[in-house]
Amino acid sequence: MIVVTGASGQLGRLVIENLLQTVPAAQIVAAVRTPAKVADLAARGVQVREADYNRPETLDTALAGADKLLLISSSEVGSRLPQHRAVIDAAKRAKVGLIAYTSLLRADTTPLPLGAEHKATEQLIAESGLPAVILRNGWYTENYLASIPPALQYGVVLGSAGEGRIASAxxxxxxxxxxxxxxxxxxxxxxxxxxxxxxxxxTGLAAEIARQSGKTVAYQNLPEADFKAALLGAGLPEGLAALLAESDIGASKGGLFDDSHQLSQLIGRPTAGLATLVKAALQ
Structure with missing residues (x-):
């Protein structure tokens, strides 16, 4: 049995859709804070169990009988470590055969402050003694595609990444x-x-948006504080604005670049390119 935590989220749902291609639905558990949000998965035969990272008492039942567990990192930056610890402890009690964790690209050496909680979680997993595999995910291209509507409106992509190269997927x-x-x-x-x-x-992202949209779009590099202020002005909450600004600074230092091609090797096909994803976002 394969248990996926955070299964009502965007990544979790996509993982389950992939699993359903080869794994019987009854052997998949969608572990979620609010079961009603995945009623559609339950209707397809997927087991749905309540699993709240902040309520450890829900986790033993959620992980009962699990052969493999995908721990999708919490979205609550700053509170992740105790939440992840609760899941890892429950996995130990359940004697899970393999725990997979969605970490951050080069979490052990990354210049992104976001990496600290991931590095600490990897350490907790190592200390648990459970067989484990670490998936150090780079940036989602969707994080930058979200800037397309304002870029088209104002003719500018804002950021603090300088000329740092970003190998997102x-x-x-x-x-x-x-x-x-x-x-x-x-x-x-x-x-x-x-x-x-x-x-x-x-700069390349702005050029691609301009090429496909036929509009003038340029990249404007800002100091971290100014970029954060712009994000706050656009309505983003304080925590997310700080996270994105810090991450751009990390990108300027090479924190979001990798050319090992391990992702495409693992999935057996090329990853979706920027031009393809920009095109889809513009439609």
């Missing part, structure tokens, strides 16, 4: 990789550095 590609790991033997002990086959700068 679509969320669907990371989901395919997670499903591949969960359905293959011999994964324990592996650490995958996962990123897109292509890389680009934010």
């Amino acid at each position: 679509a969320r669907a590609d990371y989901a395919a990789a997670a499903a591949a790991v969960l359905t293959r033997d011999g994964q324990a002990g592996k650490v995958y550095e996962l990123a897109g086959d292509e890389s680009y700068t934010l």
Whole structure:
């Protein structure tokens, strides 16, 4: 039985869709905070169990009988470590045969402050003694595609990444990789550095948006504080604005670049390129 936590989220749902291609629905558990959000999966035969990272008492039942567990990192930056610890402890009690964790690209050396909680979670998993595989996911291309509407409106892509190259990939590609790991033997002990086959700068992103839209769009590099202020002005919450600004600074230092092609090797096909994803976002 394969348990996927955070299964109502964007990545979790895509992982389950991939698993359903080769795994019987009854052997898949969607572990979610609010079961009603995945009623559609239950209707397709997927087991749905309540699993709240903040309520450890829900986790033993959620993981009962699990052969493999995909721990999708919490979205609550700053609170992740105790949440992840609760799941790892429950996995130990359930004697899970393999735990897979969605970490961050080069979590052990990344210049992104976001990496600290991921590195600490990897350490907790190592200390648990459970067989484990670490999926160090790079940036989602969708994080930057979200800037397309304002870029078209104002003619500018804002950021703090300088000329740092970004080897992002679509969320669907990371989901395919997670499903591949969960359905293959011999994964324990592996650490995958996962990123897109292509890389680009934010100048290149702006140029691609301009090329496909036929509008004038340029990249404007800002100091971290100014970029954060712009994000706050656009209505983003404080935590997310700080995270994105910090991450761009990390990107300027090479934190979002990787050319090992481990992601495409794992999924058995090229990752979706920037031009393809921009085209889809513009439609």
